[in-house]
Structure formats: structure tokens, C-alpha cells
Amino acid sequence: MSSLAKTDPQIKKLIDLEEKRQAEVLEMIPSENYTSRAVMEALATVLTNKYSEGYPKKRYYQGNKIVDDIEALAQERAKKLFGVPYVNVQPYSGSPANTAIYFALLEPQKDKIMGLTLAFGGHLTHGAPVSFSGKYFKTVPYELGRDSRLDMNAIEKLAIREKPKIIVCGFTAYAQIIDFKRFGLIADKVGAYLLADISHIAGLVVGGVHPSPVSYAHIVMTTTHKTLRGPRGAMIMVTEKGLKKDEELAEKIDKAVFPGLQGGPHDNQSAAIAVALKEASSPVFKKYAKQVVTNSVKLASELTKNGFDLVSGGSANHLILIDLRNKGVNGSIAAYALEVANIVVNKNGVPFDSNPPFYPSGIRLGTPAITTRGMKEKEMKKIAQWFAGVIEEIKNERFPEEKEARIQFMKGFRIRTEHNRNLQKIAAEVKALTKNFPLP
Ligand SMILES: *Cc1c(COP(=O)(O)O)cnc(C)c1O
Numbered sequence: 001m002s003s004l005a006k007t008d009p010q011i012k013k014l015i016d017l018e019e020k021r022q023a024e025v026l027e028m029i030p031s032e033n034y035t036s037r038a039v040m041e042a043l044a045t046v047l048t049n050k051y052s053e054g055y056p057k058k059r060y061y062q063g064n065k066i067v068d069d070i071e072a073l074a075q076e077r078a079k080k081l082f083g084v085p086y087v088n089v090q091p092y093s094g095s096p097a098n099t100a101i102y103f104a105l106l107e108p109q110k111d112k113i114m115g116l117t118l119a120f121g122g123h124l125t126h127g128a129p130v131s132f133s134g135k136y137f138k139t140v141p142y143e144l145g146r147d148s149r150l151d152m153n154a155i156e157k158l159a160i161r162e163k164p165k166i167i168v169c170g171f172t173a174y175a176q177i178i179d180f181k182r183f184g185l186i187a188d189k190v191g192a193y194l195l196a197d198i199s200h201i202a203g204l205v206v207g208g209v210h211p212s213p214v215s216y217a218h219i220v221m222t223t224t225h226k227t228l229r230g231p232r233g234a235m236i237m238v239t240e241k242g243l244k245k246d247e248e249l250a251e252k253i254d255k256a257v258f259p260g261l262q263g264g265p266h267d268n269q270s271a272a273i274a275v276a277l278k279e280a281s282s283p284v285f286k287k288y289a290k291q292v293v294t295n296s297v298k299l300a301s302e303l304t305k306n307g308f309d310l311v312s313g314g315s316a317n318h319l320i321l322i323d324l325r326n327k328g329v330n331g332s333i334a335a336y337a338l339e340v341a342n343i344v345v346n347k348n349g350v351p352f353d354s355n356p357p358f359y360p361s362g363i364r365l366g367t368p369a370i371t372t373r374g375m376k377e378k379e380m381k382k383i384a385q386w387f388a389g390v391i392e393e394i395k396n397e398r399f400p401e402e403k404e405a406r407i408q409f410m411k412g413f414r415i416r417t418e419h420n421r422n423l424q425k426i427a428a429e430v431k432a433l434t435k436n437f438p439l440p
Contacts, residue, residue: 001015019439023434023439024430025339025343025430025434026342026383026430026433027344027369027370028345028365028369028370029345029346029365029366029369030200030319030320030365030366030367031172031199031200031226031366032226033227033229033369034229034369034372034440035225035230035231035272035276036276037440038275038279039231039272039275039276040272042231042268042271042272042275043231043268043269044268045268045271047267047268047270047271048266048267048268050063050064051264052064052067052264052267053258053259053263053264054258055071055254056068056071056072056075061264067267067270070267070270070271071089071090071265074089074273074274075087075089077274077277077281078235078237078273078277079237080281081206082205082206082212082214083212083214084214084220084237084238084239084240085238085240085243085250086238086243086250086253087235087237087238088235088236088237088253088254088257089233089235089265089270090258090265090266091233092234092266093223093233094123094125095124095125096234096261096262097221097223097234097236097257098123098125098133098197098221099132100236100253101166101195101221102136102137102166103256103260103261104252104253104255104256104260105165105166105193105252106137106165106166109136109137111137111164112138112140112162112163112165113127113137113138113139113140113166113168114127114139114141114142114158114159114166115127115133115139115141115167115168116141116142116143116168116169116171117141117143118349119349119351120143120173121144121171121172121173121174121321122141122171123171123172123197126168126197127139127140127141127168140159140162140164142158143351144351148311148313148352149176150174150179152179152182155183156189159187159192160189163190163191164192165193166192166195167186167187167190167193167194169183169197169213170196170197170198170199170200170201170213172200173319173321173348173364174312174319175311175316175320175321176312176315176316176317177210177211178196178210178211178213180196180212180213180215181211181215181216183213184216184217185216187217187218193219193242193245193246194213194216194218195217195218195221196213196217197221198213198220198221198222199223199226200226200227200317200319201227201317201318202222202223202224202226202227202228203228203280203285203289203292204227204292204293206228206280206281206286206289207285207289207290208289209290209317214237215239215241216241217242218238218239218241218245218246218249219237219238219249220236220238220239221234221235221236221237222234222235222237224276226368227292227368228276228280229280229285229372230275230277230280231272231276233266233269233270233272233273235273236253236257238250238253288371291376292371293316293317293318293367295376295379295380296315296318296320296367297314297315298377298381299315299367299380299383300314300315300320301314302381302383302384302385303320303322303384303387303388305384306384306387307326307327308324308327308384308387308391309322309323309324310322311323311350311351318368319365320365320366321348321350321362321363321364322365323350324391325350325354325361327395328395328396329395330355330359330361331347331349331359331360331362331363332347332410333394333397333399333413334363334390334391335347335363336410336413336414336417337390337391337394337417337420337423338387340418340423340424340427341389341390341426341427341430342426342427342431342434343387343426343430345363345364345365346363346364346365347360347364348362348363348364349362359406367380370383370437373434373437374437382433393417393420393423394417
């Protein structure tokens with residue numbers, strides 16, 4: 001990056017620092033991953049210079065013959081990999097992709113989106129009141145059962161009563177397998193579209209370690225940068241079942257993405273998606289996906305052995321949600337202290353949470369990124385011990401009730417944790433381990 005160093009040493013330095021940070025921590029936010037060098041090389045190319053409004057062979061700008069080939073290649077690879085007849089690879093990211101799907105199918109203030117509540121692990125775009133999806137459309141929120149798992153009978157009852165136009169399944173904080181088949185039957189029963197938002201689990205679906213929704217959903221959306229390990233971006237797929245329900249569905253999606261919501265596609269992103277899809281169709285990637293789940297299952301069992309209470313009882317995918325209430329610590333404090341120890345997770349609400357979203361009772365973690373680095377079961381055992389060590393250090397921190405007191409508390413907590421010898425010791429051990437597992 002010699003040109004960057006010359007033109008903007010400030011940004012270059014910050015990027016270097018971020019690269020160092022990513023290398024020296026255990027990156028355990030379940031929506032994050034490390035792309036290959038090949039994906040990053042495709043991103044940083046002249047393709048970012050081009051305007052290509054429209055679709056392959058139907059552009060509003062000249063000079064797109066080569067870009068057409070690139071986007072068509074991305075489309076062909078996605079169709080083959082997921083087994084779908086249609087895909088749009090242009091959405092800038094997952095939230096714009098869901099926006100496009102709603103824009104294509106729903107009438108504002110009239111039609112209903114049925115999605116899992118944010119507090120139970122749904123995404124913002126699944127009808128949360130703070131998101132456009134909850135502001136512009138009517139919503140039918142569903143929750144999890146008392147065991148923190150999907151209660152398909154309750155979901156069916158609600159769908160029959162409320163008649164949503166679209167049912168969304170696929171989540172951001174759910175650690176179990178999703179019964180896409182049952183969701184499909186429910187959608188059919190009430191005449192709804194089923195949108196499977198597999199943003200988190202697309203890599204697992206491709207790797208054959210999570211069932212695919214393609215036979216049961218009408219539309220499948222995924223981000224490309226989570227377990228799929230591509231650049232930031234998203235894809236909207238329409239299935240055979242979707243085309244059977246509505247033969248214009250693909251056209252409606254295309255029109256909603258462009259010109260409905262977006263202008264020119266990010267052609268460098270399309271190229272990088274194509275690269276990631278090629279990588280994801282290799283046997284090596286299948287092995288990777290399998291190891292992601294093996295690691296998560298192992299880590300869940302080791303955490304349980306160390307006295308942690310896991311929401312839904314464990315993990316069957318790439319993700320673990322820890323309910324910290326039995327440890328007397330909240331998620332904000334835990335996430336902060338873990339970062340001091342070089343372990344990066346995010347605070348997260350748990351089902352039936354008694355605490356507010358900014359100070360939730362849980363933390364969410366996952367294995368996609370550390371598995372990309374090559375970590376296996378042996379490392380998971382060690383990581384669980386580090387989690388236990390960190391929580392032990394902070395378990396007596398009393399969190400004040402009042403807002404201003406909380407802000408002051410977090411300031412003091414920062415100083416205390418940064419000077420905590422045991423946390424520093426864990427941080428050094430983590431850093432030493434990461435040296436053996438270089439970034440791609
Ligand atoms: C990450 C995610 C999205 C949104 O993706 P962004 O790229 O962050 O906009 C949508 N749905 C689900 C289920 C997700 O996990």
C-alpha cells in the first residue's frame with residue numbers, strides 16, 4: 001500500500017493499527033469473518049471507477065461489456081451454489097436487500113411483516129419499531145417459547161390469526177437449527193411469502209451443515225460477508241417455489257433494487273462476491289463450515305462445564321448466546337472486560353431479558369472468524385477457560401440502577417479493568433495464541 005502511505009499516512013497508519021488489532025484478538029462476533037486476500041484484491045480494483053446502472057445487457061451507461069461478464073459470473077455462481085433460478089447480487093448490504101424485498105411486495109401502512117422480535121434475536125429489518133420496516137409497514141412480531149427456541153405451533157397460530165403478507169425467518173442471535181420446512185408450510189397455509197434471511201448461516205447452508213431453505217421459501221436473502229466469507233454485500237434469490245407463486249417475482253425484485261432503491265451497483269463488490277462464491281463452492285470451504293459448527297458445539301459444551309448458562313441450552317450452528325444473570329454480571333461489563341483480555345464479542349439481549357437493550361443480560365459470540373484462522377476443538381477448550389477467568393475477575397462489580405451513575409461506573413470500570421493484572425495476563429496469553437493462527 002505504498003501509494004496510500006504517501007498520499008494519506010494518517011489513514012494508512014489507522015488501517016495498519018486495525019490490521020494489527022484484528023490479528024491480535026480473538027474475533028468472536030458471530031457476524032464477522034476474515035475474507036481471503038483474493039476477495040480483498042478484487043475489491044481494491046478499477047471496478048470501483050465504473051457506473052453500471054441496470055443489469056447485464058440492459059445498462060443505462062456505455063462501457064459495460066466487461067462489467068456485464070463480471071456480474072453475470074457472480075449470478076451464475078450464486079445460482080449454482082444455492083440451487084436457485086434467479087439472483088440479484090446488487091444490494092449494497094443486507095438491510096438494503098430486505099428493504100428492496102418489502103418495497104417489491106408490500107403496500108406501506110397496509111401489508112404486514114411477520115418477524116421475530118429484535119429482543120428475541122430477530123434483525124432490525126424484520127419489523128423492529130425503530131427500523132423503517134416497523135415504521136412503514138404493519139408488523140406481526142413473534143417471540144420464542146419459554147425454552148428460548150422457536151415455537152412453531154405458536155407461530156402457526158399467530159400467522160393464521162394475523163394473515164401477514166410476508167413471514168420472515170432467519171435470525172441474528174439464534175443458536176439452533178431453523179425448521180424451514182415448517183415455516184414454508186405455515187406460509188402456504190396463510191398465503192404469505194416466506195422470506196428466509198440466511199445472512200448469518202449462508203456459509204453453513206452452502207457447506208451442508210445447516211438445512212437449506214431453498215425448497216421451502218419463496219425468497220432467500222443473504223449478506224455475503226458473514227459465514228459466507230465474502231465482501232460486504234448481499235444477494236436476493238428467488239426460488240422455483242417463489243416463481244410458481246408469482247411468475248413476476250424476480251422482475252419485481254430487480255425493479256425494486258434498481259431503479260426502486262439504488263443507483264449504480266458497486267461493481268468491485270460484485271466481482272469480490274463472485275470470488276467468494278467460487279471459494280465457497282470448494283471442498284475446502286465445506287470443511288471450513290463443518291469446523292465452524294464443530295467448534296461452536298465444543299465451545300458451548302466447555303462454557304457449560306465452566307458454569308455458563310447458554311440460551312436455548314447450547315449451539316447447533318456457529319453462534320452462542322450466554323445469559324450472564326447467573327453470574328451476576330451484565331453483558332456491557334462482560335463485553336468490555338473481555339475486550340481488555342483481547343476477546344471481542346458483543347453484548348446482547350437474551351429472551352425474556354429483564355435489563356434494557358443498552359445494558360442487556362447477555363453476550364453473543366461465535367466461531368466463524370476464529371475457525372477461518374484455523375482454530376479447532378483444543379483452542380475452544382482454552383477459550384472457555386479464558387471466558388471463565390474474565391467473568392470471575394468482574395463478578396463482584398455492582399452495576400448501579402440510575403443512568404448517570406451507570407455512566408460514571410463505566411468510566412471507573414474502564415480504569416479498573418485496564419489495570420487488572422489477571423485480565424492483562426489473559427490478554428497476553430490470547431495474543432500469544434493468535435500468533436500461531438495468522439490471518440488469511
Ligand atoms: C446482518 C443481518 C442483516 C443486515 O445486514 P447489514 O449488511 O448489516 O445491513 C439482515 N438480516 C440478518 C438476519 C442479519 O444477520
